Amino acid sequence: MLTMKNVSKVYQTEMVQTHALRDFDLEVKEGEFIAVTGPSGSGKTTFLNIAGMLEPFSSGQYMLDDVNVGALSDNQRADLRNQKIGFIFQGFNLIPDLNLYENVEVPLRYRGIKAAERKKRIEACLEQVGLASRAKHLPQQLSGGQQQRVAIARALAGEPRFLLADEPTGNLDSLMARQVMELLEQINRDGATIVMVTHDPELARRAPRNIQIVDGQVADLTLYQGVARQTDRAVVGG
C-alpha cells in the first residue's frame, strides 16, 4: 500500500540544514499494524507527515496505492488525505468550538457527503468509541482519553484504509493509553492499515511489526528484542 524509496527530507533554516530523513526506504502492506519507535528528533514525525502528505519531501519516491505522491497537486493531496488517510494526533487536535458530533463531521463535509449519510456514520463512529451519548458535548468537557477517542472516531468516520497516529497515547495515562491501543487493534482487525509512532515500549511490543527510526533512517534491526533495547536506550539517551 505504501512504498518509500530513497526518500529524503531536508529542513533548511537560516543557520542549519537538518536532514530529518535520509534515503528512507520502507514498504507497508495492506492490513499491517506497525509501531514506529526511535529517539526523539530521529525523524518519526517527519516520516509520518510525509506518509500522510502533510508536507512535501525533498527527494526520492513515494508511492501510495500506485499513486506517485510527489507528482500530485496541493488539491489532489488534500483530496487523497481526505479519502484514504485518517490522522490521530498526540494533542488530539479537536476543534474547540465544535461539539463532538461536529468534530467528527469535519472530514465528511470536506468529502461532500450528504447530511443523512454523515449522520449515520458519525453516530456509528461515536458509538464505536463509546461516546455516542456525549455527541453534544464540547471537547473541553471531556477527559484526555475521551478526547483521543473522539479524534479516533473522526479519523474513522471517512472509513480510511490507512491510519496514521503520532504518539496517540503520549498525553494519556497508562490505563487510557491501553484503551486507545485496544481501539486501534480493533480497527486494524477490521481491515485498516495502521502506522503508529510511540514512545511506549509496551505498546510497541503489542504491534505485530516494529520499525525503529534512527537518524532519519530505518534502523536495520531484525531482532525484536534488539529493537526494544535500542529504543529504551535511545529514549534515555535522547
Next chain:
Amino acid sequence: MLEIKPIINALRRSKVGAVLLLIQIAITTAIVSNAAFIIQDRMTYLQQDTGYPEQDIFSLSVMTYGKDRDLSQQFEEDENMLRNLPGVVDAAITNAVPLSGSGSASGMGLKPAPEPGRSVRAGYLMADDHMLNTLGVTLSEGRNFYPDDVIVTQDPNKLPKVAIATRTFADEAFPEGDGLGKMMYIGDRPFKIIGIVDKMKGPWLKDDRPDNVIIFPYIKAETYQHIIIRTEPGQRAAVMQTIEDKMLAAYDKRVITNVIAMDEDKRQYNASDTLMLRMLMVLIVVLVAITALGIFGLTLFNISKRTRQIGTRRALGARKSDIIRYFMVENTLICAGGLLLGCTAAILMGQQLLQRFSLPALEMQYVAGTALMVLVMTLLAVIFPARRAAQISPSVATRSI
C-alpha cells in the same frame, strides 16, 4: 461546500470577537447611510440652481447720514449713474438681497383682512422695473412693471397695486395654476399678480419656502438701503473694485459697506452647511477605515489563534480554497448580522433625525447602497488574511503541540 451551520455554531460558542465586529458593522452602516444621505441632500442643496447668474451679480449696502438731500431723488440719480457705468448691465435699489440670508417676509392673503381666508407666506423684494433684468431672471407669464407702476414714496399709506411672483408662490396661492391676474391682499390692501417668474430664490435658501418670492414695484427710500448690480460676464471684479469711489463721488455723506459678490454671499450664508458636509465626509471615511481595520485585525487574530485548527482541517482534507471559504463565510455571516442590525438602526436613526432636526426622510437606496458597500469592504478586508490562513501548512497539526 458551504458549512454555514457549524460556522454559526462555532461563532455562538466564542462570540465576543464576532459580536464586537457585528456591532461595529451595524454602527458603521447606520451612521454612514444617514451621513451619506445627508451629504447628498446638502450637496443638492448647495448646488441647486437659484435662478440667478450669480457670477455676474454683486450687491452693496448704503448707509446715508447726510441730511441735506432728498433720499428718493439721490437714489434715482445713483441708479442712473450705476446703469451707465461701463461693464454694468443693470442696477436696482432694493430692500433685500436674494440669497444673502437677510430680508423680509410676510403672509399674503387671499381675502382682504379681516375676512377669514388662507394666506401664503413669501419673501418680498421692493424695487423698480429694473429688478428683473438686474437679477437676470425672465418672466414666463404676464408683464414686467411699467415705470408708472413704481411707487416712490415716504408715505406709508401709498402701497403698490401690482406684483410679480414666482411660479411656486402663485401655485401655492392658486393651486389651479391660474395665479396670473389674480388679486391678493397685504392686510386689506389689494394687489394684482401681473407677472410670473419660473425660478427665483428668496433671501433664505434654508427657509421652508425658499421659492416663494414676490417683487413689489415700490421704493421707500431709507437711510439704510441695498443696491444690486449685474455686470457683463467677466466684468464684475473690476466694477466691484471702483464702486465705492463712484458712489461716494456722487454723494459723500454716506458709507458704502458689504460690497459682496452674490456667489460669495451665498457661500457665507451656507458656510455651516459646507462645514457639516466636510465633517460628515471625514466621519464616513474614518468609520469605514476603522471597520475595515477591525475586520482585518479580527481575522488575522482569529487565524493566529486557530493556526493549529487550520492545520488540522487541512490534514483532514480541506483544500486551500476550503480554508479561504471558511473565513469568507464566517465573515459574511457576521457581516449579514451586522447589516441587519445596522439597516434597522439606520432607519430608526433616520426617523429620529426626521423628527428632531426636520431633515428629509432617509431614502432606502442609501441604506441599501451603504449595506452593499460595507459588505464589499468586509469581503475585501477578509480576503488577504484568509489567503494567509490558507497558506498554513497541514503539518502544523503534528508539529505544534
